[in-house]
Structure formats: C-alpha cells, structure tokens
Amino acid sequence: MKKTSLNDIAKHLGVSKTLVSFVLNGKAKEYRISEEICKKVQDVAQELNYHPNRIAQGLRTGKTKTIGLIIADIANPFFGKLGREIEQEAARHGYHVIFCSSDENPEKSEQQIAMLQQSQVDGYIISPPMNSEDQIRTLAKRNIPFVLIDRYFPEIECNYIVVDNFDAAYKATNHLLALGRKRIANITLNVDLQNMKARTEGYKQALRDASIEIDENLVKILPFSHDNKDVARSIKELVGKKDNMLADAILFSTSKIGVMGIECISDLGLKVPDDVAIVSFDNADAYTICVSPVTVVAQPLKEIGKTAVQIVLNEIKNQKTLLKIQKITLKTNFIIRKSCGS
Amino acid sequence: MKKTSLNDIAKHLGVSKTLVSFVLNGKAKEYRISEEICKKVQDVAQELNYHPNRIAQGLRTGKTKTIGLIIADIANPFFGKLGREIEQEAARHGYHVIFCSSDENPEKSEQQIAMLQQSQVDGYIISPPMNSEDQIRTLAKRNIPFVLIDRYFPEIECNYIVVDNFDAAYKATNHLLALGRKRIANITLNVDLQNMKARTEGYKQALRDASIEIDENLVKILPFSHDNKDVARSIKELVGKKDNMLADAILFSTSKIGVMGIECISDLGLKVPDDVAIVSFDNADAYTICVSPVTVVAQPLKEIGKTAVQIVLNEIKNQKTLLKIQKITLKTNFIIRKSCGS
C-alpha cells in the first residue's frame, strides 16, 4: 500500500495535478477552480487519505519546516526542560525539531551544523560551545536564520536570548552576604563561556561592593567533563578542614556541579546551611528534596524557549528582508529556600 | 551564495551529472570512470564545497536518514538520558533524530506519528502512551520500521525493548521485607501502562510470597498529570498519622513521583528511613543528594537506547525482508543506598 500522491488524486479524477495542488493549498478561488471540482478533489483526497510529502515540498520550496537545535546535552535537565519548550512552540507552528547534543565540543557542533545544513533545516537554535565563534560567524555571514540561547558572543552581531547572569550572581552573592557569610566561594565551569564568566563577574562585583577582597582560592573553575573527582577536590579544598574552613558559603554556577557538590559536602559530614550556605544556578528537581532545600537562581525556561522559536521562525519567514537583530536579556527568578539559613 | 549542486560540478567540468554522482558515491570503478576524471570531480567538489542535498536524496531514494522519537516528555530526566543515548547512536550511523513529547497523550502521539510520516522519517522509536494500541498496530500492519521502548503491548506482535519490571519490583519489595518492613506501600502511575502494571504486580507477588496480605489501601495510583497535590494526598494518607502510620515503607514506581513524594515526606517532618523506608524506580540525580540517598532500581539506559536504534536501523535496511521480531527484556540494576536503613 503505497502512499497517495498528488498525481494519484489527479488521475483518479482525470484532472491535472496543478488543479489538485491549487485546491489543496486553498488557492481554488485565486485560480478560479469551480466549486464542483473543488469539492470532488477534497473528497478524493480524504478518501485516499492523502498527506503531502514534506520532502517533496521541501525540495521544491526550499523549506523543510524543520529547525535544528544544538545544545550541550539533552540529558542535562536544564537543557531537557529548555528543549521541551522549544519542541512545543515549534510544533505549534508545524515545525519539527532535530536535537543535537554537542557536549560543549566545538568540533562536534561544527559537524552537527554541517549535517543539519545537508538536511536543509530552515533555521537553528544554538547554545554555542566555547571556540565556536567561527561557526556562528559563518552562519551570520550566510544570512542563515538562527538564534543563540543560554550564551552568546559579545563580539558577534546576531540574535540571542540569554539571562542577566551578572545581575543574578550579584544578587545571589548579596543574599549570602546579607545573611552574614564572609568567605563565599564560587564553583563554576570553564570561564571562557560568556554566561559562566558573567556569573563569576557578578559574584566578584558583589564582593567588591561589600569591600571584601577577592580571594582567587575561593574561585574554582572546573572542566566540562563533569568528573565527580574534580568537584570533590574543590569541595575538599574549600571546606575540607573542619577547624579551618576556607569558605562558609558556596555559589554553584550550574546545577550539575551543584548536585555533585552537595553530595560531596554531605560525604564530608558537613551540614547545610550551618557549616556551609549554598546558592546554585538552575532550579534542579534535586534541590527541592535535598537535606536542606537549595536556594536557587531559576531561569525563565518557558520564555527562553518560546522566544527563541519565534525569533527563528520570524527570520525564516523574512529571510530576504534584513530584520532587526534581536538581543534579548531576561531577568532570572531568585527562589529562597533553606540552604542559606536565615 | 547558493549551495553547490551536482549539476554545478558537472557544468564546471563539462561532464554529465551522472558521472559526478557515480564518482562521489564511490561507484567510479564499477562504472569504469577514468582515474583522471575521477580526480578532477573530487577536486572540484572540494573546491566548490559540495555537500549532497539530503532532501533531494530523500525524495529520490525514499530514505531521509531520520528517525522519529516519541517519548512522554523530554524534560523528564529519565527520557532525557534515554534520548541522549538514542541521539548518540543514531548519529554514529549518520541518522538524525526528531524528538516529540507526547505527554502520555494518545491523541498527541497519533498526531506526531502522522506528522513524522509526512516528513518521511525512515523509522520510529516509541514509548507508547495508554490507548495508543491502534496506532502501533497500524504501523506494524504497514510494515513500517519501529521499536517500542519502556513499555509494550503484550497483545501486539512487534519489536520492543523493555526491562523486567516485575522482577525489579519483586526484588525491591523483597529488599524492604528483608529489612523488616511489614506494611509496604506502592505509589504508581496509571496502571494501564504495561510497565507500571508489571511493577505493581511484582510488588504484590513479593508480598504474597512472604505471606503478607495485600492491602489495596497501600497501593496509590496517581494520574499522569503529576500534580503535586495528588502525591501529597497519597503520602498523607499513608504516613500522615504519626501515631498510626499505615505504611512503614514506600516503593515509588517512577522517580518523578518519588522526588515529589520525598519532598512531601520531609514536609511532614518524617525521617527516611527511620519513619519510612523508600525504594524508587529510576536513578534520578536528586536521589544521590537527598536527606537519605535513595535505594533505586536503575535501568540500563545506554543499552536500551543503543539497542533500540540498532533494531530500527536494521529494520530500515531490510524493509523488504521479514525480519525476526525482537522482544528484548533487560535486567535492571538494584542500587542500595541509605533510604531503607540496614
């Protein structure tokens, strides 16, 4: 049982496929197709269970109604939730989403972009890894519809939608300061990523504004590998000596290291918030049920995802016209729980 | 700057595009293309940065090198991790994955299958929601390559790859019994899903084998909506009365309800495992850092994802031949932590 094509309908009725195409695309009036034939075509289409072949449409029109999504890792709940929003909004507009996890690896993302290009996706939503500036610049130069999410490159003029990481970290750090913490540490990922950098900068600025000297020993920069041992070492260095703890609070720049970190802290037999106060970026599920529910910087994932899709779709629709570049910075939502004491 | 096509290369060299196609598809020898021309074609292809248009290939060959993935919710870390494995294995074979979240809603999954069909995906990996039997049967009848994951329908003959949920729940319940728990509860989702049903069956069988009468008040079946209030009510009913607790242990059938449940338990001021012991399906991140790290039934996600992809790709490659139906049941991995005491 092969699929029904336009031609099948045309033959079935003894009319041209042009006519059938016109009718099924709602252009009957425009092309003065008689009501009678119009009705017949629609009936037969239904009867033969006709559904247009998107691949053929794609070849002819150059639009596949598919967008490519490149994120670090779909298994990471932060990106999972974001991906979900993107998928949902895309579906609302009849678009499909191809998911690619780059593992923060620029070679991978480059290859993924190349593959997606071969698949003729109409546009891209990208959370660009470090050292992928050239890839992004190339997309921009070729006038390919895309939008960056989560991070951006300040030196590249393009659409992006991020959160005010500096502000969020600044406020989070101030929250800790206000509760009397003096030796606040920051555990973060490779700081060459703009969003991570901004978080650490916000943290430092809050300390400066409180006239606290910045101690680089309190800033731990971990590799992307997310190796438990790296986190454990950092935690041990910061709070390992019970009688002489370097830090009395920790700001985690991502929930993935935060979750690992809290596990390490608990392994050391330390209590949150008594021994160490904690604030983390991203509102992970784990944070609501851990020993001391964690105060977090939550991102407006729904809005990020939805807006990202809208920006790309808009770019796709108006690819010829030069649209105004959209640089969107959203505010985060600070959720206070018990991990900082009170 | 338009993309380079086969024709562009052909014109550039004054040869036919047939020849170019042969060369670039490695069929030069087969069709006796001279070494000299062969080299030239390759050079020009490189020079013009040629990449085949997959859409055109797809139209001609009927293969899009894309598979459709339908799961309940990509934002759920269980499916996120599974999706990641699937994406990875698919990419290894040059395939793209379109992600669709069905929200356990059969109308949605039906629509998603329809859309994916229009997009001419080569095959499907599906975690089928309740009441989607007809959709699956239709796929099977039409000889469309697909494999079910996470759940299956016993009455439908088709490929699937699941875990031994009965055995896992049986062992988990036995673990609780062995530690002296008598009144073990089970909180699960709508039991019409085969995997959920098997979990509850395994739980009941373990009780029976221990000569413990099954108390249906200890089995709480929640709707899919995952409303916090439903979980809270169940928890309250089970362990709400401090002096007269119905249950002394809870087996959670999914990590999503488990995480919510633990939060409720902690809100009630109860201690795990002293007041209630806990075992949960699925190894959520949260479980390693919560007050009392949770003993879990972990699923072999890597194997499930990888095998699923291999089965579909195999079906795709041999679509004409009638392959043996693969019904795969994997064993789970029981990870003992602190939530059951000792």
Place this chain on the structure above:
DNA sequence: TATTGCTACTAAATCGATTTAGCTAAAGTA
C-alpha cells in the same frame, strides 16, 4: 569486412510537490 566486446561516458526518467505560462471555449463588447 563484419561482428563482437569493451571502455568511458551520457540522456532521460524518476521521486512528489509547486508554480509559471499558456490554452480553450464561452461571454461580452464595438
């Protein structure tokens, strides 16, 4: 010399849509 066989290629059909240009018959107008 005619036939066959081989090498090295090409023309054209095809997949399933969209879209431009154009055609025929009837009606309206001068």
Place this chain on the structure above:
DNA sequence: TACTTTAGCTAAATCGATTTAGTAGCAATA
C-alpha cells in the same frame, strides 16, 4: 462580424539527487 475578456483549466519546468538504459569509439576477433 470581429475582437477582447474572462472563467476554468493544463503542460511543462523546476528543485537536486539517483539510476536505468543506452551510445560512441576503438580494439579484438572470426
């Protein structure tokens, strides 16, 4: 009557690949 207009439809090109069925030219064979 002759010309224009309009309604209602169709042929054919096109997108970019793959693939079948050839063909031209030359050497080898009978």
